[in-house]
Amino acid sequence: MNLWSRIGSREAGAGAGEVSAHGPAPGRPADPFRVETLARWNAVCQVLFGAMAVGLVLTDRGGGTRYGVLALLGCIVLGYTVLDRFPDNPVLRPHTYLWTLVLGIGGLSYLRSGYAALFIVALPHFWLFGRTPRASVVFTGLATVSSLTGSWLRQGWSAEFLSETLVSTLVVVAASVLMGLWVHSVVEQSRERARLIAQLEETQLKLSEAYQRQGATEERERMAREIHDTLAQGFASIVVLAEAARAGLATDPERSAQQLRSIESTARENLAEARVLVGSARQSQVAAGSVARTLRRTLDRFTEDTGLTVDADLADVVCDQPTRIALLRCTQESLANVRKHAAASTVGVVLARQPFGVELEITDDGCGFVVGRSRGFGLDGMRKRLAELGGRLTVTSSVGEGTRVLAVIPMDPADPADPADPLDPTESEVAA
Helix, strand or coil: CCHHHHHHHHHHHCCCCCEECCEECCCCCCCHHHHHHHHHHHHHHHHHHHHHHHHHHHHCCCCCHHHHHHHHHHHHHHHHHHHHHCCCCCCCCHHHHHHHHHHHHHHHHHHCCCCHHHHHHHHHHHHHHCCCHHHHHHHHHHHHHHHHHHHHHHHCCCHHHHHHHHHHHHHHHHHHHHHHHHHHHHHHHHHHHHHHHHHHHHHHHHHHHHHHHHHHHHHHHHHHHHHHHHHHHHHHHHHHHHHHHHHCCCCCHHHHHHHHHHHHHHHHHHHHHHHHHHCCCCCCCCCCCEHHHHHHHHHHHHHHHHCCEEEEEECCCECCHHHHHHHHHHHHHHHHHHHHHHCCCEEEEEEEEECCEEEEEEEECCCCCCHHHCCCHHHHHHHHHHHHCCCEEEEEECCCCCEEEEEEEECCCCCCCCCCCCCCCCCCCCCC
16 A cells, blocks of 8 residues: 555545645545556656666766765655655655755756756655645745756856756746646645535435434324324223213113213224224225214214213315314314313304315303413314314313314315215224
8 A cells, every 4th residue: 555545545534624644634535546646656756766777877977976876866766665655654754755855856967967857757746745735836946946056056057058957947847836736726626525515415414314303203293193183082082981881870771871882882983093093904985975974973972972962053065085084183172172171061063164165163151261371282283283284273262151163274166075084983994
């Protein structure tokens, strides 16, 4: 594993606020193309360094400069190899290698000519190891001055130095600086995009989790409302009927027998409701019709169980299944409140079709209550059920003057009737 693959591995594991040895960690795995390209560049450098050493040995015509050139080239190659293979070593750091490169290029330019290729190949090293654009530009400038100074000391102010060495070196350096700044800008933009993408993915994950929690909460509320409007009311009715039947066993056995039959019927209906809630019961396919028939059966059962007088004016309203269910649940909840709390003698129920929708009004002459102090789950459940259909619930009451419950559900005059009512309390298929 070379320097650049190790840097990529460290950057991949760096956290959101960490900084790697060569710049801010992008918080993502290193680009495989970038790692492969840098590995190829390292191979080119090593081949070029080796070719220079071999060429120097084969073409040198003698002189004491050979060993000095080999020594400088060897220092550069050794420093680059150590830094490439052991990037975490405590001795040779990136800036130390760059200083070695600056001095080595100057020394080679002074000792011999023909090292333009080395200078060109070494220019990217100042950007790879400089860590910051400012440091890279500074080291590039130092290397340029070092190279020109070595060539000037060897050539003097000759026409060759001015026309070839000076001009070509400045052109190459200018191109290198412009290219390095551009590449650095592209890399920074890529890192910023990677950071934004990571933030976006994290935000999307949090939103997904929030939606899941919200969906689970809404489903729990819906199930709680359904259980309260069906099973809980049925169990409460069974308890009241059982207490009444037990109290009348000795004095009114016929009435007690009727109450026991009501208990059996209510228990069967609760069983059917429980199967519908858990999704194990096949929904019955009843003929399309008005909600009035369903409400009439509910009111008859209420009169039979409580003995209260019910005055009903139920219009022949044809509506869809959700509206029928909502009107039925509002009626059942209101009647349950009358039975448990109102101590009323008469209940009035009016179902009417209006131009804007359907109205259900339930009144009683009971003891009443203070609406603002009510914290019951039933009224809140009715409001939420109606709100899902775009309707509203209005409760009017005062102590000693009874209660009025008004449910309004908007309906399109062209709404067709729903051909099925799976929650009809008397038409559901109930297992014996």
